Amino acid sequence: MDIIKHIQSQTSLSEKSITNTVKLLNEDCTIPFISRYRKEMTGNLDEIEIGLIVKLKKEFESFQKRKETILKALEEQEVLTPELKDKVNKSKTLQELEDIYLPYKKKRKTKAETARKNGLEPFAKIIMAQRSDNIEFIASQYLNNIILNEDQAIEGAGFIIAEWINENIIIRNRLRRIYQQKAVISAKITSKTKKLEIGSKDYDKAQKFKDYFDWDEALNRCPSHRLLAMLRAENEGFVKVKVAIEKEDALEIIDQRIIKNNSDSKQYLEKFIDDAYKRLLAPTLSNEILQKSKEKADNTAIEVFAKNLKQLLLGAPLGEKNVLAIDPGFRTGCKVVCLDKQGNFKKYDTIFPHPPHNDSALASKKINELVKKYNIEAIAIGDGTASRETEELVKNITFKNEIPIFVVSEAGASIYSASKIAREEFPKQDVTVRGAISIGRRLQDPLAELVKIDAKSIGVGQYQHDVDQTKLKDELDTVVSHCVNLVGVNINTASKSLLTSVSGIGAKLAENIVAYRDENGAFKNRTDIKKVARLGAKAFEQGAGFLRIKNGKNPLDNSAVHPESYSIVKKMAQSLKVKENELIGNSKLLSQLNIQNFITDKIGLPTLQDIKKELEKPGLDPREKAKVFAYDPNIKTIEDV
Numbered sequence: 001m002d003i004i005k006h007i008q009s010q011t012s013l014s015e016k017s018i019t020n021t022v023k024l025l026n027e028d029c030t031i032p033f034i035s036r037y038r039k040e041m042t043g044n045l046d047e048i049e050i051g052l053i054v055k056l057k058k059e060f061e062s063f064q065k066r067k068e069t070i071l072k073a074l075e076e077q078e079v080l081t082p083e084l085k086d087k088v089n090k091s092k093t094l095q096e097l098e099d100i101y102l103p104y105k106k107k108r109k110t111k112a113e114t115a116r117k118n119g120l121e122p123f124a125k126i127i128m129a130q131r132s133d134n135i136e137f138i139a140s141q142y143l144n145n146i147i148l149n150e151d152q153a154i155e156g157a158g159f160i161i162a163e164w165i166n167e168n169i170i171i172r173n174r175l176r177r178i179y180q181q182k183a184v185i186s187a188k189i190t191s192k193t194k195k196l197e198i199g200s201k202d203y204d205k206a207q208k209f210k211d212y213f214d215w216d217e218a219l220n221r222c223p224s225h226r227l228l229a230m231l232r233a234e235n236e237g238f239v240k241v242k243v244a245i246e247k248e249d250a251l252e253i254i255d256q257r258i259i260k261n262n263s264d265s266k267q268y269l270e271k272f273i274d275d276a277y278k279r280l281l282a283p284t285l286s287n288e289i290l291q292k293s294k295e296k297a298d299n300t301a302i303e304v305f306a307k308n309l310k311q312l313l314l315g316a317p318l319g320e321k322n323v324l325a326i327d328p329g330f331r332t333g334c335k336v337v338c339l340d341k342q343g344n345f346k347k348y349d350t351i352f353p354h355p356p357h358n359d360s361a362l363a364s365k366k367i368n369e370l371v372k373k374y375n376i377e378a379i380a381i382g383d384g385t386a387s388r389e390t391e392e393l394v395k396n397i398t399f400k401n402e403i404p405i406f407v408v409s410e411a412g413a414s415i416y417s418a419s420k421i422a423r424e425e426f427p428k429q430d431v432t433v434r435g436a437i438s439i440g441r442r443l444q445d446p447l448a449e450l451v452k453i454d455a456k457s458i459g460v461g462q463y464q465h466d467v468d469q470t471k472l473k474d475e476l477d478t479v480v481s482h483c484v485n486l487v488g489v490n491i492n493t494a495s496k497s498l499l500t501s502v503s504g505i506g507a508k509l510a511e512n513i514v515a516y517r518d519e520n521g522a523f524k525n526r527t528d529i530k531k532v533a534r535l536g537a538k539a540f541e542q543g544a545g546f547l548r549i550k551n552g553k554n555p556l557d558n559s560a561v562h563p564e565s566y567s568i569v570k571k572m573a574q575s576l577k578v579k580e581n582e583l584i585g586n587s588k589l590l591s592q593l594n595i596q597n598f599i600t601d602k603i604g605l606p607t608l609q610d611i612k613k614e615l616e617k618p619g620l621d622p623r624e625k626a627k628v629f630a631y632d633p634n635i636k637t638i639e640d641v
Contacts, residue, residue: 003061007060011049011056013053021045025054031054031481031482033545035050036485036560036610037545037562037564039606039610051478063094066097067091067097070097070100088100099172102167115156115157120147120157121160122142123138123139123141123156123157124160126138127161128265128269130266130269132263133263133264135264139154158275162280165254166276171254172285176288178245178253181220183219183220183243184243185230185243185293186216187212187239187240188214188240188242189213189239190237193237193239205236206238209238219243219289228294228301228466241290244282250281251273254276254281299471301463301464301467302475305461305464306460306475309480312446312460314487317444317446317621318378318445321377322374323339323378323444325338325339325381326380326394326436327382327432328354328384328385328386328387328389334351335348335436336349336350337433338370339440343445345429345433346374348429349370351363351367360393364393371403372400378406380408380440380443381406383408383409384410391405391407408439410435411458412454412457414431414435416435416452417431421496422434425495443626451501455476455477455479456476460476480501481501481503485546488619488621489502489546489547503543503545504543512533516531525554525557546560548619555581555618558619560610560614560618561618572615575593576592576593585616585617590616595611
């Protein structure tokens with residue numbers, strides 16, 4: 001099966017859409033670029049659909065690579081027959097492939113391998129054939145200086161047979177179905193936990209998992225959050241988690257496949273079957289299904305984390321306003337900073353309005369003075385300790401003009417304030433000042449500030465440290481990229497962190513863009529972007545449409561219209577006998593356009609519709625406008641609810 005057919009079998013997407021998307025991906029095109037600027041090729045696929053193709057493409061390529069590795073290993077062992085090669089090539093899943101390879105896999109020293117070296121494999125075949133009625137007598141023929149008696153011979157043959165049973169693909173698949181349908185997951189308290197002293201740190205920690213000290217339920221009904229909680233409890237050493245099916249069900253399946261008659265072999269085979277299941281199959285298959293359930297739970301949890309992160313990143317920006325930001329606190333005081341419209345740091349002070357200092361009069365006076373001096377247009381208060389009390393203090397201050405007060409999430413602010421990025425931005429300020437600055441900037445533009453923090457540190461979900469960290473990082477990086485490119489980036493003011501997430505740019509080119517800006521001043525047009533060191537044609541193609549230039553020579557440079565489509569806009573303007581800048585933002589003129597007239601073999605209706613929409617409102621921020629949020633002043637304790 002080729003990659004296109006594989007992806008098609010896993011989705012409802014058309015062959016043409018998949019083929020063209022795979023072609024674009026192979027040409028190093030990014031998901032945001034393909035989704036936005038190659039709609040004709042993909043059949044108007046969105047980022048989620050393209051992301052699915054990326055995922056399935058990676059899986060298929062990894063699967064093919066594993067096939068090649070296995071074929072090479074089989075060839076080196078000189079066991080690769082045409083039939084075996086055909087089986088490997090026709091395998092459709094990784095599980096099926098690994099089952100085929102299992103008998104040939106290089107093993108550490110096993111009981112079966114030792115028995116083979118002692119010459120017992122022919123004896124094992126006789127027992128499996130089930131045609132002899134005196135197994136003990138036959139066993140006596142296999143004695144030597146290592147195998148000293150019949151019991152040892154039978155035991156050794158049993159180890160070989162147990163291995164054969166374990167490697168039987170039909171048996172493994174039938175048992176897998178039973179595990180999928182009937183497996184029970186259980187968690188039991190460990191002896192270590194039972195010995196913990198009441199009141200100790202570990203005892204208190206263990207109590208968070210007390211629901212799982214004696215727990216069992218059907219694995220296929222266990223929700224992702226509960227499975228992750230049980231596994232966390234096991235990692236902490238408080239419980240032992242086990243997955244099992246009824247042993248009788250498993251033995252019956254193996255018996256049906258192995259035992260053919262009532263010969264003398266039967267009594268021995270039953271023992272070997274029991275050993276094969278207990279020692280080999282049960283541990284392997286229970287771990288396998290637990291791992292699959294964990295992967296499913298991870299995917300469910302990561303989906304929630306990604307959704308939460310997207311909501312945070314696309315939070316409503318206040319925009320370019322002078323902001324006073326407060327990182328509230330009791331004993332150590334409230335850290336106050338003033339920022340200009342571009343988020344530049346202007347002033348820092350500390351006030352002590354709350355216990356144990358209670359100097360609210362001086363605190364109010366200082367805030368009022370700072371508001372006047374720096375022409376403050378909005379106040380941001382962190383939502384951590386003393387947030388409610390600080391909000392109440394500020395609301396009771398009489399300002400000359402009405403100033404909106406916003407409560408801003410502090411999630412990850414402490415991580416940022418101690419980070420390398422923060423030290424580079426504010427080398428002369430300590431962590432407390434940097435934290436307050438971050439709170440203020442989050443109000444001005446949440447996306448621009450939050451991209452500086454490792455997405456996992458923002459606190460996007462309860463079990464984010466328990467899921468597959470590579471998968472989590474990949475998914476969260478995808479979300480960050482989606483949000484940054486959806487909004488667009490002002491190339492003349494964006495931080496290195498923000499530029500890094502732009503389609504086709506990455507960390508090194510982001511660094512080069514900032515260096516070019518520092519040396520040459522602001523970019524005047526999108527063509528200037530090509531002058532950045534090591535930024536070639538492909539990077540320009542992928543990123544230009546997402547990089548904006550405000551107040552530049554060409555108003556299209558501050559829009560999502562890609563430079564490759566500027567000639568189309570020119571033709572549109574010419575068709576109405578107006579200049580291009582007259583067309584931008586002019587709904588009346590744009591309504592007179594018949595965009596069907598501009599369809600070419602490369603540019604179709606979807607792209608033309610996007611261009612027209614962008615011309616109507618160039619550079620429109622898709623995020624909502626910031627709204628003032630306030631707690632109910634009458635609710636201060638749980639009893640007030």
